[in-house]
Amino acid sequence: MASTDLWLVETAPAGQPGGEPAGRHHPHRRVDWARTAPGRLTMILLVIVALGGATGLAQFLAWSQRSALVHGMATGSSPLGLSALDIYRSLSDADATVASDFLIGGTGDPELRRRYLYDVVKAAEAINVAAGAVDGGSAAAQELATLNIHLPMYTGLVESARAISRQGHSLGAAYLRESSALMRNTLLPAAQRLYDTDKGGLASAQRRASAVPWVVVLMILGTIGALVLASRRLARMTKRRLNGGCWRRRRPRWPASP
Secondary structure, three states: OOOOOHHHOOOOOOOOOOOOOOOOOOOOHHHHHHHOHHHHHHHHHHHHHHHHHHHHHHHHHHHHHHHHHHHHHHHHHHHHHHHHHHHHHHHHHHHHHHHHHHHOOOOOOHHHHHHHHHHHHHHHHHHHHHHOOOOOOOHHHHHHHHHHHHHHHHHHHHHHHHHHHHOOOOHHHHHHHHHHHHHHHHHHHHHHHHHHHHHHHHHHHHHHHHOOOHHHHHHHHHHHHHHHHHHHHHHHHHOOOOOHHHHHHHOOOOOOOO
């Protein structure tokens, strides 16, 4: 028995010499088996496999969440931010163009008129594009609602100012001041807040995408710890740290010198 691994010696099966009598059923056979060396090794192996599977699943879920965040930034945040910039730039240029037209007499310069209409159309298109990239009820949706409501009001004031000025009345300047105040106090701040909202959401998504998945890290450390404990347990049970037989078998044999 000197060369026999005593840790593998089990109770003989039922009906054999040294074992339980044939036909006798022990109610705690499974519990007794779990207390044997092979049973303990099997339980340790099952725990390690379960930890490895749970770690892989957690890592897959973390990767999926990060991919969804990156996809959302690429398909949602960037179009919204670009649309907000287009809205602000187009509205600013439209207001400056109207002011320039009235400074030269308000008779309706065709070139300035085409530029103003182009800016208004471009701003409206950018608002529609931005509306498709936001969710209803969000802060960005509220800012877009403000732009949708007040942009027709602004263009109505500009057209009234233009029509009154063509008739030679000074009341057109009052309509122009009102439209310019609406632009500075409502439309442009709404476009700026829309851009800031997108910028804040993008920064938040970047922080979440670059955050360390601590759950996965802890599960990996737990799996490594379980492997170390299992190795120490196996070393105590087998009284071995390295398998000498396998080492001698894998060691290269050099040809004998002549």
